[in-house]
Amino acid sequence: MHPVIEWKDGTVVMLDQRLLPSEKKFIIHRGHLEVAGSIKDMVIRGAPAIGIAAAYGIALGVAELRDNPGLNTPGFLQSRFKAIVNAITATRPTAINLFWAAARMEKIFRENKQDYHLLREKLIAAAIALDKEDFEVNRRIGANGQTLLKNDSTVLTHCNAGALATAGYGTALGVIRAAVANGKTIRVMAGETRPYLQGARLTVWELQEDGIPVTLITDSMAGHVMKKGMIQAVIVGADRIAANGDTANKIGTYSLAILARHHGLPFYVAAPLSTIDADTPSGDTIPIEERDAAEVIYFQGRMTARPHTAVFNPAFDVTPAGLITAIITEEKVLVPDFSRAIASLPGLRQK
Amino acid sequence: MHPVIEWKDGTVVMLDQRLLPSEKKFIIHRGHLEVAGSIKDMVIRGAPAIGIAAAYGIALGVAELRDNPGLNTPGFLQSRFKAIVNAITATRPTAINLFWAAARMEKIFRENKQDYHLLREKLIAAAIALDKEDFEVNRRIGANGQTLLKNDSTVLTHCNAGALATAGYGTALGVIRAAVANGKTIRVMAGETRPYLQGARLTVWELQEDGIPVTLITDSMAGHVMKKGMIQAVIVGADRIAANGDTANKIGTYSLAILARHHGLPFYVAAPLSTIDADTPSGDTIPIEERDAAEVIYFQGRMTARPHTAVFNPAFDVTPAGLITAIITEEKVLVPDFSRAIASLPGLRQK
Numbered sequence: 001m002h003p004v005i006e007w008k009d010g011t012v013v014m015l016d017q018r019l020l021p022s023e024k025k026f027i028i029h030r031g032h033l034e035v036a037g038s039i040k041d042m043v044i045r046g047a048p049a050i051g052i053a054a055a056y057g058i059a060l061g062v063a064e065l066r067d068n069p070g071l072n073t074p075g076f077l078q079s080r081f082k083a084i085v086n087a088i089t090a091t092r093p094t095a096i097n098l099f100w101a102a103a104r105m106e107k108i109f110r111e112n113k114q115d116y117h118l119l120r121e122k123l124i125a126a127a128i129a130l131d132k133e134d135f136e137v138n139r140r141i142g143a144n145g146q147t148l149l150k151n152d153s154t155v156l157t158h159c160n161a162g163a164l165a166t167a168g169y170g171t172a173l174g175v176i177r178a179a180v181a182n183g184k185t186i187r188v189m190a191g192e193t194r195p196y197l198q199g200a201r202l203t204v205w206e207l208q209e210d211g212i213p214v215t216l217i218t219d220s221m222a223g224h225v226m227k228k229g230m231i232q233a234v235i236v237g238a239d240r241i242a243a244n245g246d247t248a249n250k251i252g253t254y255s256l257a258i259l260a261r262h263h264g265l266p267f268y269v270a271a272p273l274s275t276i277d278a279d280t281p282s283g284d285t286i287p288i289e290e291r292d293a294a295e296v297i298y299f300q301g302r303m304t305a306r307p308h309t310a311v312f313n314p315a316f317d318v319t320p321a322g323l324i325t326a327i328i329t330e331e332k333v334l335v336p337d338f339s340r341a342i343a344s345l346p347g348l349r350q351k
Numbered sequence: 352m353h354p355v356i357e358w359k360d361g362t363v364v365m366l367d368q369r370l371l372p373s374e375k376k377f378i379i380h381r382g383h384l385e386v387a388g389s390i391k392d393m394v395i396r397g398a399p400a401i402g403i404a405a406a407y408g409i410a411l412g413v414a415e416l417r418d419n420p421g422l423n424t425p426g427f428l429q430s431r432f433k434a435i436v437n438a439i440t441a442t443r444p445t446a447i448n449l450f451w452a453a454a455r456m457e458k459i460f461r462e463n464k465q466d467y468h469l470l471r472e473k474l475i476a477a478a479i480a481l482d483k484e485d486f487e488v489n490r491r492i493g494a495n496g497q498t499l500l501k502n503d504s505t506v507l508t509h510c511n512a513g514a515l516a517t518a519g520y521g522t523a524l525g526v527i528r529a530a531v532a533n534g535k536t537i538r539v540m541a542g543e544t545r546p547y548l549q550g551a552r553l554t555v556w557e558l559q560e561d562g563i564p565v566t567l568i569t570d571s572m573a574g575h576v577m578k579k580g581m582i583q584a585v586i587v588g589a590d591r592i593a594a595n596g597d598t599a600n601k602i603g604t605y606s607l608a609i610l611a612r613h614h615g616l617p618f619y620v621a622a623p624l625s626t627i628d629a630d631t632p633s634g635d636t637i638p639i640e641e642r643d644a645a646e647v648i649y650f651q652g653r654m655t656a657r658p659h660t661a662v663f664n665p666a667f668d669v670t671p672a673g674l675i676t677a678i679i680t681e682e683k684v685l686v687p688d689f690s691r692a693i694a695s696l697p698g699l700r701q702k
Contacts, residue, residue: 021654021656021657022654158571189663191571192545192647192655192656193571194543194545194569194570194571195569197655200647200648200655200656200660201655201656204656204657204660205656205657208657208660213661214660214661215661215662215663216647216648216656216660216661216662216663217647217662217663217664218545218546218570218602218603218647218664219545219569219570219571219603220542220544220545220570220571220602220603220606221602221603221663221665221668222606223603223605223606223609223668224602224605224606224665224668225663227605227668227669230663251569251571251572251575252569252570252571252572252574254574254575254578255571255573255574255575255606255610258574258609258610258613259606259609259610262609262613296543296551296567296568296569297551297567299650299651299653299655300650300653301653302650302651302652302653303372303373304543304548304551304552304650305372305543305551305552305555305556305567306372306555306556306559309551309555309559309565309567310564310565310566310567311566311567311568312540312566312567312568312572312576312581313568313569314572314575317572317574317575317578318578
C-alpha cells in the first residue's frame, strides 16, 4: 500500500482519507499551515499518523523559511518556530502523539537552532526517522499482540487503527495482520464508526486490500453480534492513554468496552508507547474534542436531519482502565494493574 | 400532524417516511400488493403503524374484488382472502402487530364472509376502528408512562417510536409528550439509528415539530453521554414482546439496555398490548429480519464501503427481560416478574 504520508521533494504528500473508498487522491502540501489544515480536516487521522504529520509539518514550516531575510535577525527563528509548532498543535486536542511528535521536534530545534541549514536538515531527518520508527513499532505491537488472538476467531474492531492511521501496518489491525501472518484464521467484524465512517470507509477497505475477511456492521449491532457468539475478542487503537490506563479513543469505544465486559469478551487496546501520556493521571483530564454538527447532519452532502438540528458530536470517549483486558505496546503486553505496569515501562522515560 | 396513514376514497394514503425530513410526499395505494410493497420497503414502519397498514391493506384487497365475476364462484372469496393476508403478512417477520392486525381482520372475515358487500364494509370499518383505537391506546400509554419520567430530565430514545410509528402520538415519544403536557421539562437525546436513520430523520423531525428540545447523537455516543450524566432514563418502543418480557426492537436497543444497566439508569419499553405475543415464550424464538446490505453500504446513493463488501444487517435485536425496568402498556405499567405480569393482563385475552 502506498504510504499515507510521505516527505517528497520538499513537500508533504498525503493520501486524502476523506475520499476513500470512492477515490484515491493525494494532496501535496507546500506549507505547514496546509498541513495543519489537513490534520484538522481529517485528510489524515489516527493518533500515530497525526504524530507523523505533525513532525513533517514542523519540518516543512522551518524549510519554508529558507529564503527569508529575517533569518539574520536575532530571535526570528525562535519566534517563528514557536508559531509553527503552535499552528500544528492547535489542530486536534485529544491525540497525544501530536504533542509527543512536536516535543521531539522541539528537542531537535533546541540542539540545532544556531545553524539554520543544519537545523532544517536535522528536522527533516528527524521527521523521516519518526515515520520509519512508527512502522517498526507497529510491527512489534503486532508481534506482541498476535499471541492474544485465538486461531479461528472473529475480532471486532472500531474506527481505523490500521495502516491508514499509522506509518503503515497499523496498531489494532497490525495485531490482526500479525496473527494472520502467523497462520491463524482471523475474521474481522468492523463497526462502521459514525459519524465519520472510518470503519466502513477505511478499515473495510484496507482489510479487503489485504484479503483478510471482513464484515461490516453498524455500531449499534455490536451488542447483538456479541450475544450471538459471533465475536471472540475486541481490539481497538488509542488516541491517548493516561498514566492509570484510562484510554481515550474514537467515540463508541467506551460502549464497546462495556458490551465486551457484559459478554465476557476480552477487550484489547493496541498502541505505541508514544500514545501513553504519563503526565495525565487519569482519563478525567484528557481533553475531548467536539467536532462540527455537520458531520452528523450530513453524509457526503446528503441530509440526515434538518440543518438547524442540535447535535452533540464528541469525537472521542474515555474507556476506564477497569474495562481493559490488556494494552498491547511495542515493548510488551501490559496487564492490570496498569498504573504500575505503565510506571515501570523503560521506554516511557526515553520520550 | 397529518396522519401517517389514512383510508381515503377507497385508497390507502401513506406519508413516505423514507424521504423525511427532506421531503413530505404522500403515496396513494390502490391495491393491497402496493400496500405490501410499502410495508416491505419501509414507506411506513414502526410496529403499530405496520399493524394499521396491514388492516387497511387487507380491507383494500377485498375491496379490489368489487367487480370480480369470480365472487359468484364458491370458495373464490375464501381463497382470495387467504392470498391477500399472505401477501400482507409475508412482508416483515418481526413486528407482531402485523400478524395481530391480520388476525383481527380474519375474524371479521369469518363472521361476514357470506355477504361480500357487507364483508367489505365491515373490513373497512374494522381497519378504521383499529387505526383510531391505536391513537387512544397511545394516549393511555403516555398517561401511564409519564409518571415514570422525572421533571427536568433528559431521556434517551432510539429509532422512532413516535407519531410516525403509530396512528399518532406515539408509544415511547407518547410518554415523553404526556410528560411535557403534564408540565414537566423533558429534553430528548435521539440516537440517529443506523442504518435507516429513523432517529435522525423521524424522531428529531417530529419532536422539532412539537417544540420538544431534542439533541441528535450517533448511536456510538450512548455510553459516553450516560457516563457524563447527561441521561436520566432510556425509553424505547417494541416490535414484539415475548411472554417472559424479552423484547425485540430496532437493532441497537439491546446495546442501550446493557449501557443503561451499567450506568444504573432505568430502561423503559413503551408498547401497546398488541405488541405482546403471548404465544412466543421467550426472545429466543422471535424471528429477526435481516435486511439488504445496501442499507449499510449506501446512504441516499452515497457509498460508505465498496459495493461487494460483506455486511451483516439484522433489523432488530432482543433485549432480555432482565435488562428492562418496566414495560409501559395502555393497561398498566408492568414491572418484573414480567412473565407473571404479562400472564395476568386482562387485555391480552381479548386479542
